[in-house]
Structures are given as C-alpha cells and as structure tokens.
Amino acid sequence: MTPLDSVTTSELIAQKLRHDILSGKLKPLQPLRQDEIAAQMGVSKIPTREALVQLKTEGLVVLHQNRGAVVAEFSPADVTEIYDMRAALETLALERAIPNMSKADFVRAEGLIEIMDDERDALKWSELNWEFHAMLYRPAHMPRLLEHIRMLHSNVARYVVHYLTSVDYHAEAQRQHRLILQLCRDGNIAQATPQLAAHLTQAGKKIARFLKDEG
Amino acid sequence: MTPLDSVTTSELIAQKLRHDILSGKLKPLQPLRQDEIAAQMGVSKIPTREALVQLKTEGLVVLHQNRGAVVAEFSPADVTEIYDMRAALETLALERAIPNMSKADFVRAEGLIEIMDDERDALKWSELNWEFHAMLYRPAHMPRLLEHIRMLHSNVARYVVHYLTSVDYHAEAQRQHRLILQLCRDGNIAQATPQLAAHLTQAGKKIARFLKDEG
DNA sequence: ATTCGTATAAACGTATACGATTATACACAA
DNA sequence: TTGTGTATAATCGTATACGTTTATACGAAT
Secondary structure: OOOOOOOOOHHHHHHHHHHHHOOOOOOOOOOOOOHHHHHHOOHHHHHHHHHHHHHHHHOEEEEEEEOOOEEEOOHHHHHHHHHHHHHHHHHHHHHHHHHHHHHHHHHHHHHHHHHHHHHOOHHHHHHHHHHHHHHHHHOOOOOHHHHHHHHHHHHHHHHHHHHHHOOOOHHHHHHHHHHOOOOHHHOOHHHHHHHHHHHHHHHHHHHHHHHHHHO | OOOOOOHHHHHHHHHHOOOOOOOOOOOOOOOOHHHHHHHHHOHHHHHHHHHHHHHHHHEEEEEEOOOOEEEEOOHHHHHHHHHHHHHHHHHHHHHHHHHHHHHHHHHHHHHHHHHHHHHHOOHHHHHHHHHHHHHHHHHHOOHHHHHHHHHHHHHHHHHHHHHHHHOOOOHHHHHHHHHHHHHOOOOOOHHHHHHHHHHHHHHHHHHHHHHHHHO
C-alpha cells in the first residue's frame, strides 16, 4: 500500500493468513471470504485472491469454483501420507547434509535443543522444531528440497500444535533430536537417516491416531 | 469468459502457458509480460497474474518484484536436485503401489510401453513416459504424493524433451521400463525400488551433463 | 569517451466497478 | 409437514482504470 513496503501486498496477506491457519486461529473448513479479508486488511480483493491461490498450492486452503475458499482439512490418512513424504525427503536431505556439516552447525543445533527444553508454548515449540530440522538439512545445499520440506511441514504444523497441547510428547521428541544430532556429529549417515525416518513416521502415526480418536 | 466455461479463466491461461513452457515454445529467461499475454488471450491482466502466481509455485516461472515474470531456468545442479527428489518420492510411491496393483494395471502399463516404442515425437514421448510412471504410482492411493511428483516431473520435462531430440535414449529407457514393470508383476519391491531409483538418477545425470556440455 | 542525472515510455500492482454464479429465504403446492 | 420453485441477497470472477515502479533514451558534466 505505502510506497515503502518492499514486499507485495499479496505476500503480506498470504503471510497473515498462513500464520492464522498454522496457529489454529482459523480452523479447518472455515470459509475465507475475499471481501471480508480484504476489508479487514484495508485492501481490495485482488491481492487477497492472489494470496489464496498461493496458499492453495501450499495446501493450506482449498478453492471451490465460484464458491470461495475454506481452510484445508486433513484426514488422518492425509497426515500419515504427508509424514511418509517427509520421511522420504528429509532422509535424503540429511544424508546429503551430514558430510557438509560444520562445527558451528552443531553448536547452533545444540543451542536450539536447549531452548526447546524450556519452551512451553506449543506454537513456538513447533517453530523451533522446524528451525532445528531445517538446520540439519541446510548444509545439503538443496534449496528446492528444503522448500518442499518446509511446505509439507507447514501443512501438518497445525495438527502438531494441537497434539502437543494435549499430549506431552516433548521429552521423547527431544531425546530423539539429541540422538540424531549425535549421529550427525559422528558422521554416521547409515544410522542417522533411519533414525530420522523413524522419528517422523512415529510422530505421524501418533498424530494421525490422535486425530482419529477425537473424531 | 463465456458463461459455459466450467473452468476458470486463470486456469485456462495457466494451462496454455504451462504447455508452451514444457514444449519449449517459451524458452528459459524469456520474459512473460502480463499485458501482452492478456491481450493475446483476449482477457484482462488479473486472471493472467493469478496464472503466473500458480506457475510460480509450480516452479515453472520466476517472479521479480515490480519487474515481471520470466520462464524459470534450471541449472544442471537444479536438474540433478530435482531428479534426486524424484527418486526419493517415486520409490516411496512405487513401494506402496506394488501391493495394490491389479492385472488391469499391468495390461495398461504394457500397452503404454508398446505405444512408446513407436512414438518418435519427443514431446509426446515425454507425455507418455509420465503417463507410464503415473500408472505405476496411482495404486498407492497417495494423491498428494502423486501431485508432488507430477510437479517435479513437469519441472524437468522441457529438458527431457530437449535431450531426447538430440540423443537417442529411448531404447535404454524402454529396457528399464520393461524391467521395472516385470519386477512389479513379481511383487518384488526389494528390487523394483532400487531399479527405479537407478533409472531416475541415471537419467538426471545424463541430462545434467548434457546441459553442462552445451553451455 | 564515460558517467551521471533526468525525462519519457513501458510494465507492474492494486482499487473500483460490474456481470455472473451460488446460496438463502420464503411462498406455494402436494 | 415436506418438497419445489422463485425472488433476493451474498459472493465470486473479471474488466476497466489509475497510480507507482522500473527500464530506456538522451543530454550534460567530468
């Protein structure tokens, strides 16, 4: 809007909607009306529409022809599918990253784990969790791969937050994080990747079951 | 435009642009001007913009703030990265699909291979090649996974077509296709998935090297 | 000659406006 | 009461219009 915003209005709206969806403020199947969002943000519908197109391809909203957009809902089967994809892609990323990891990477990863020990807010913990994983994968120097993983992660982040607020999974997750990090330090690709895969598919199953149980 | 088109104008434009990019009619780094495209299609800029946003997230175009869109260019490193991702995701899909394959699936897959034997047009061959691979993965019943694979495939399709018009890779690819299909018939997941991975990474390396050599 | 600044044109991003589609409410008939 | 048709409102999708940003051409200064 103002001449100084170096980022486009569409992207600002997409960021806000993304945040509201991931934090749970906007719930699955909730309709997202263009006029309403535009008015609330003080802009017109057009950047709003472009933001919705963006979020559609990210998998966070679903668009129906002439019937508007709703927040995407994921079935338990969808969640396990996404975690299976994550396991496939993240093991690839880790495998390629380990040979390139530096001492500084290990220090920062360890620092993140320690911060996570004390973080009680589920949403913030989830963000730190992503940052930890991303740190493990960045040394692979595969930007497209990282972006795909980020999108998959953000697809299930809502459910992770929801799960974490009900069940205390932190301790077990942290134990696995420390184990994986140690295997990275050792340069032990052969054990690190299956450990990561197990970490992810286990989490996926837990969350899918949780979703199923609560109906 | 007319009241009868059941698909949105944005999607029509996206389809046309996608086709023109994949077929090589629009070349890497070529600018895509909104006004020009809109005038050429006889519509306004707005659906054109939405189509470009869509194609951006598919990785086929790159958008620069206030400087418009260009057809995405992939470096050799990008191509190998995408093939590595494909190998990871497609082996997952195949592994989950094999237990669900039916006799009809095998018949149709074999039919596709035979059609491909006689197809000389590189673009059409590439489309048939995708159809063959998709057929192997559909029984997995993982729609999100299939969609991700489709996007990755379309990202490199241009370069595959380019490669195929210069180098005769058909015979070797067909041999590998027949081998993989036979392993699927046998229900031999343990051999089918590494064979598929080899098929893909080999193709990726060949195409990346080809790109590098021709500058 | 090269560099810098300015004017002009081209292209982008968004607000407004309007026709088309879908949902909702209500009357009427079975 | 229940179902069906129609009128009305709400919402979507796109064209037009306009201000802003970026690129290009040209002239002045070093």
